[in-house]
Amino acid sequence: MKHINLPIDIEVYTMEELSQVEQQLLKAAIDATQNAYAKYSHFRVGAALLLNDGRTVIGANQENAAYPSGLCAERSAIFAAQSQFPDQPIRTLAVAARNTEGHLLANPISPCGACRQVVLEIEDRYRQPVRILLYGTNAIYALNSMKDLLPLSFVDECMHP
Numbered sequence: 001m002k003h004i005n006l007p008i009d010i011e012v013y014t015m016e017e018l019s020q021v022e023q024q025l026l027k028a029a030i031d032a033t034q035n036a037y038a039k040y041s042h043f044r045v046g047a048a049l050l051l052n053d054g055r056t057v058i059g060a061n062q063e064n065a066a067y068p069s070g071l072c073a074e075r076s077a078i079f080a081a082q083s084q085f086p087d088q089p090i091r092t093l094a095v096a097a098r099n100t101e102g103h104l105l106a107n108p109i110s111p112c113g114a115c116r117q118v119v120l121e122i123e124d125r126y127r128q129p130v131r132i133l134l135y136g137t138n139a140i141y142a143l144n145s146m147k148d149l150l151p152l153s154f155v156d157e158c159m160h161p
């Protein structure tokens with residue numbers, strides 16, 4: 001038997017250590033938490049995308065009485081960006097969340113599996129990695145590709161090896 005160990009590179013920052021552009025993107029994600037419609041979970045998530053042309057697109061989670069009909073903040077932002085600016089690759093995705101008491105999470109939020117898969121498709125579609133910033137009041141995690149959060153992933157190429 002052999003083992004395969006897949007390394008994951010996570011950079012850990014304080015807000016002040018990040019560039020002004022990334023600080024602003026995280027602040028946009030924090031602000032976007034206010035736009036969440038989280039009637040059922042009361043967990044408010046905000047996402048902010050930086051497109052290649054410098055534009056910012058935000059998203060927030062949107063829930064529904066028929067639970068699966070809702071959508072995460074990340075995919076709300078991504079699908080809005082792709083719908084409005086389909087020629088623009090996504091350079092960076094920032095995510096922040098508030099717990100049911102309205103406080104920003106102490107530890108970085110971690111995107112769900114479906115959102116990871118969607119971001120991976122973005123990397124594949126635009127042939128450009130997406131930098132990911134995950135906000136926590138204690139620490140900010142940065143990853144330089146969604147591949148770090150979704151190893152052994154399934155992409156188009158897997159069907160046409």
Ligand code: THU
Pocket residue numbers: 038041043044045060061062063070071072073074109110111112115
């Ligand atoms: N949620 C997001 O919007 N993004 C995540 O990364 C994790 C979870 C939303 C989905 C649902 O509206 C609520 O948070 C609780 O799961």
